[in-house]
Amino acid sequence: MQPDSSWTTGRPCASLSEGLHEVLARTALSRPDAPALVSGHTTVTYGELNRTADAWAARLAEAGVTRGARVPILLPRSIELVIALLAVLKTGAAYALLDPAWPERRLTEVTEDLAAGLVVCWPDAGCPDLGLPVWSPPDGPVTVPDGYRPAAVSGGDPACVFFTSGTTGRPKGVLTPHWATARLFQHDGFARFGAHTVMPLAAPTPWDAFSLELWSVLLNGGTSLIVEEPYLSAGCLRAAVETHGTDTIWLTSSLFNMIVDEDVDAFHGLRQVMIGGERLSAGHVARFIARHPVIVLLNGYGPVESTVFATTHRVTAADCERPGGIPLGRPVPGTQVHVLDGVRPCAVGETGEICIAGEGLALGYLGDEELTRAKFTHVRVGGRRTRVYRTGDLGVWSPDGLLHFRGRADRQVKIRGHRIEPAEIERQVERLLPAVRHCRVLARPGDGGAARDLVAFCVPQNPGDPLEAALGALNLVLAPYHRPAAVVSVPAFPVTERGKLDEPALLALAPTTAPQPGPDADAVSDDPLDKLVAAVFREVLGRQEVPHDVPLVELGGDSLAAGRVCARLSARLDRPVPVSRIYAHPTAAALAAWLRTTAGQDGQDGAPAACDVVPLTPMQVVYLTKHLVSPGDRTAHCLLTWTVEGELDRAALEAAVAAVHRKHEPLRAVYLADPRPAAWTSPDIPPPPLEVLPARPDVEAAVRELRTALADPLELTGGEVWRTALVPVTPNLAVFGAAVHHIAFDGWSESVLAADLADAYNHGHCGPAPRPSRHPVAADLADHRDYLLDELTGVPELRWPADEVNPLAGGPRHLESPLAPAVVARVDELAARLGVTRFAALLALCASSLAEVTGQRDFAVGVPIAQRYGPALDRAVGCHINMLCVRLRDSALDGGPAAVRETGNVVARAFAAQDVPFPEVLRLVNPPRTDRPPIYQTLFALQDNAPAGLALSGLRTAFVRQPYLELPLELHTELWPRADGGLRMVVSYRPQTVAESTAEEFAKRFTDRLHTIPSGVRP
Structure with missing residues (x-):
């Protein structure tokens, strides 16, 4: 371990002195027929890729592209895009990949910063008018002019421009050299890349992650699988592995989490998975590792100014238990990482700013020398003057040499892999919306503490203006990842006692869900497919109703929500549902129509009718x-x-x-x-x-x-x-x-x-599936309803003593008491002499104990009852129960033999009416609505089911009865059978409602009653 707490890995190699296109040309010379790009049914070999790029480069040069120029490319992810950027490099220029989905204003700003002489675009594909000449990729084969030679460049020459968020309201252009990318993909690097690597090209084109996916493959002779979908969904990943042998992928943390949630088996067949861009969710990572322990999982960290990754860490199950989160890891080759307090190196365990040095650093920001000097500074480390990039991230070295993230020193956030400066959006909102006086943009947290989305809080020019049209106006002009999920009009920004913005108080004003539509909003047809799609929309969006003709994004959904919708539909329909289809058919009705019209294609059936639909009990x-x-x-x-x-x-x-x-x-x-x-x-x-x-x-x-x-x-x-x-x-x-x-x-x-x-x-098998069976319908159900209405109308709530409860307590509490076989024998003797069941005798003693503790002479007790009619259900797993409500009052609560006999009569009448479902009982009785469980607040159960023995050959097993995680009622009393013929009494209670002293007193009185039953009692 180095004493200055700076760590470095790897060393520069000879290829860092070359351009990226020169490395690829060597592969094309040695392995011309190896597949370089695959898109759909089209494969482009290294030889074809290199020759075509040479021909395009010659034409770009004729169009005026010269060494040192910066060329914007406005093409979708495609074979043509890869050829175009390679051609730009061959001219000695640097490429800048722009997103065709960006608003025209943003595209104009970035092309101005590039000082571009032309833009690479397809005019017939909606290329915006940026005031620049348009160079279109040639349509069809082209030849390389005689005497043409690609430009020779050094590793330090500009290769690429990435645009990222800036605090001024204008994006920043980050100019990176060739060796910044090449340093990552050496043979002694952080991951294994080689001629057999197949990796999807699926990241948004402007990201440095796109460089990771593309150049990790092309610099090592592997195959880049071009994904035409908006991103790598679970279904797309499955197809990539099964059809093309994909073995390596990169995912943002949010996308990784989504696939783990929706289809964790989609990762099967991969060799290595790289994730990052946001804070990792330890729970999702742990589930992945448990399911795929042999797949290498790498956490990658690095701002765009250090080109893709600065550090990586191979994640293990033990990392998910670290209190500070999963480590960022150790530096990648050609990279040094320092944790500094100003210019002073921090000691191990001391938090400071993460500063990055080495070949991965950008050359600077386009057209902003002042910002370049501020962020790319020189410090003296180990006696040497070193150029570093100050990330603004806080970190700490652990004694084992791992870097750990400790938050941000400024307001910057990452959402779904996009680095965002809230100040940039604030300036744009204030500039674009005259009705807004001041704006503050905050990120709402999501899974694992990562930012989920943005909310714009605005103080209007006119007090009380709800700014109803603001969100729609912003969606027209802001980049998709800058668009807030909501615009909230506030009279003023709340501040803390020290006068700083009170962010928690402001976030508390944000809406928790999108506005709910009216009762007829999801009035779709009776077609099962329409209903299925609408149901999946509701699940993913967390809404009770979904208009069938409103696009998913307008309902509050984002790209990951679209992925979840498609993943769930794919699973339920057993057919691929690409994410691109929901972009083309964004409403529930339109998506269902597409599914319907494409049913049966590629051997798939788009209708859910193949699955039986069984009404719920x-x-x-x-x-x-x-x-x-x-x-x-x-x-x-x-x-x-x-x-x-x-x-x-x-x-x-x-x-x-x-x-x-x-x-x-x-x-x-x-x-x-x-x-x-x-x-x-x-x-x-x-x-x-x-x-x-x-x-x-x-x-x-x-x-x-x-x-x-x-x-x-x-x-x-x-x-x-x-x-x-x-x-x-x-x-x-x-x-x-x-x-x-x-x-x-x-x-x-x-x-x-x-x-x-x-x-x-x-x-190796567990027998045939049990045959379905329906509960018989009682012939005198009407009489039973009348009885229950008379019996249960006006039943009072159970009132607990006013002892001190614990409103901040966590889960339920549990009290246990063993009942010896002799005690149980006396209960059975009592029941036999009085002509009641063991259950009725135990309930009578329990209820009398409750009456003594509460002082109440009228209340109801809930009793679960099994309803397994016929032998077919004896071997079935399922929910075959109903809840009975047993009202006990007056003489049934006296505790003596007469009370036991009366309780037996009440129980017999209640059991006779057991076929009336409990929800129907609630509708009949219509109890007053309170914040407590209706009709009864306590449960009693004699659990006399067969023990859950797990007889595994050659093994010794023992069942462990776990207490409940939470209780639906305020107090439960259950008696469980023991192997010796005794019972185990468990009293579970909610400490927020029932005081500990009350529960203990009840348990004591009930136990005392059981232990003091006299032998030979007479009615």
């Missing part, structure tokens, strides 16, 4: 509604956990998970609020991966780790109904578990799932 509707209203809710998470001792075959366990997934339709279903009535359908949703988490030193720590991993929300409308994970402890000891949403699961399902997992692990 009333209880499933309850769970789906709660999920849609509160996607992060965890009250419906059913947790299963086992310890496993012995030599576990992880591949066999993952295969067993897949087999169970295929067998039980509810586990591989998509749950939809539309079409109405709500339903579920079973497309070919892939099974959940067996996520292998970091090892833990003991079983207790492993169970905690597993619990945390399984606690993440499940996405029912996206086909994520359950997940599995494994935590190693020692080579022969691990903890395995699963989380299943209650919409597809119940207590009976525990033993069914465990048995099927064991069968599949031991024998």
